[in-house]
Amino acid sequence: xxxxxxxxxxxxxxxxxxxxxxxxxxxxxxxxxxxxxxxxxxxxxxxxxxxxxxxxxxxxxxxxxxxxxxxxxxxxxxxxxxxxxxxxxxxxxxxxxxxxxxxxxxxxxxxxxxxxxxxxxxxxxxxxxxxxxxxxxxxxxxxxxxx
Amino acid sequence: xxxxxxxxxxxxxxxxxxxxxxxxxxxxxxxxxxxxxxxxxxxxxxxxxxxxxxxxxxxxxxxxxxxxxxxxxxxxxxxxxxxxxxxxxxxxxxxxxxxxxxxxxxxxxxxxxxxxxxxxxxxxxxxxxxxxxxxxxxxxxxxxxxx
DNA sequence: AGTCTACTTTACGTAAACGTAAGGCTACTC
DNA sequence: GAGTAGCCTTACGTTTACGTAAAGTAGACT
Numbered sequence: 023x024x025x026x027x028x029x030x031x032x033x034x035x036x037x038x039x040x041x042x043x044x045x046x047x048x049x050x051x052x053x054x055x056x057x058x059x060x061x062x063x064x065x066x067x068x069x070x071x072x073x074x075x076x077x078x079x080x081x082x083x084x085x086x087x088x089x090x091x092x093x094x095x096x097x098x099x100x101x102x103x104x105x106x107x108x109x110x111x112x113x114x115x116x117x118x119x120x121x122x123x124x125x126x127x128x129x130x131x132x133x134x135x136x137x138x139x140x141x142x143x144x145x146x147x148x149x150x151x152x153x154x155x156x157x158x159x160x161x162x163x164x165x166x167x168x169x
Numbered sequence: 170x171x172x173x174x175x176x177x178x179x180x181x182x183x184x185x186x187x188x189x190x191x192x193x194x195x196x197x198x199x200x201x202x203x204x205x206x207x208x209x210x211x212x213x214x215x216x217x218x219x220x221x222x223x224x225x226x227x228x229x230x231x232x233x234x235x236x237x238x239x240x241x242x243x244x245x246x247x248x249x250x251x252x253x254x255x256x257x258x259x260x261x262x263x264x265x266x267x268x269x270x271x272x273x274x275x276x277x278x279x280x281x282x283x284x285x286x287x288x289x290x291x292x293x294x295x296x297x298x299x300x301x302x303x304x305x306x307x308x309x310x311x312x313x314x315x316x
Numbered sequence: 317a318g319t320c321t322a323c324t325t326t327a328c329g330t331a332a333a334c335g336t337a338a339g340g341c342t343a344c345t346c
Numbered sequence: 347g348a349g350t351a352g353c354c355t356t357a358c359g360t361t362t363a364c365g366t367a368a369a370g371t372a373g374a375c376t
Contacts, residue, residue: 114305
């Protein structure tokens with residue numbers, strides 16, 4: 023179950039050698055075309071052009087997916103762009119750049135680790151509320167039984 | 170290490186029966202006073218008033234901590250407020266309300282679960298980039314050795 | 317030829333989450 | 347008693363991430 027969208031197991035199949043219109047991608051990932059164009063404007067996507075219309079390849083689709091994932095985690099588009107560019111132009115040449123990138127990676131990883139802790143903490147609090155709810159419900163049910 | 174801030178293990182000690190000024194809280198959690206006042210305006214905090222100045226108790230501090238945690242996870246202040254109010258006025262009376270709250274809890278939990286999946290996916294991608302970086306570095310180092 | 321339908325650009329509008337400046341009160345402290 | 351520090355309110359400004367409307371184009375159907 024790699025996907026959030028209804029597309030289910032289609033991912034493996036239509037990877038590679040397919041193209042998409044903006045509308046197809048929009049429906050698939052439940053965003054508007056406007057959003058997709060905006061991401062392009064922000065340097066997150068670079069679709070091909072056939073005349074005036076945009077043609078999206080799987081590379082673009084994956085980028086979009088990555089972008090939406092980042093958004094769900096509360097990253098800004100600027101941060102997501104940074105990661106995407108990390109991913110795409112891993113600098114094969116310069117050693118200083120490579121080491122700097124490893125630093126950035128560490129930083130991002132730290133952020134994710136913090137998020138994991140945050141999620142755990144919130145889950146505990148939800149557990150707490152739920153327990154109190156169920157207690158209250160149990161009390162109500164007992165009251166009904168003894169009436 | 171329950172805390173993000175430098176306060177380290179102070180939490181257990183100064184819980185209960187202490188009060189804070191807005192500046193103290195701001196420094197402690199690395200936000201501005203303006204932010205704290207804004208959260209109050211949005212119904213996330215309800216500090217005591219001594220004359221004109223705000224007095225924060227541990228209850229408020231915990232709420233602030235919860236709020237910032239939610240923010241790090243990309244929740245909106247409106248969503249966070251919802252959770253906080255869940256936490257505070259767990260409706261002890263109405264059964265319908267209780268069941269509705271359990272539904273909301275399920276929903277929030279689902280969101281957190283999705284976040285966990287997102288984080289895993291991103292971590293994998295970071296691993297990927299890192300591996301390629303290290304490969305490149307290794308190549309460079311071999312080139313140097315053979316020169 | 318006309319009419320959908322889906323794409324395009326341009327551009328102004330908007331909600332959320334604060335930043336920032338202006339002006340004022342209160343309580344030390346030199 | 348003049349300053350300085352820390353709090354306050356009011357209010358306008360700003361950034362991010364789009365929404366939404368207007369007007370135009372390009373292909374497919376009838």
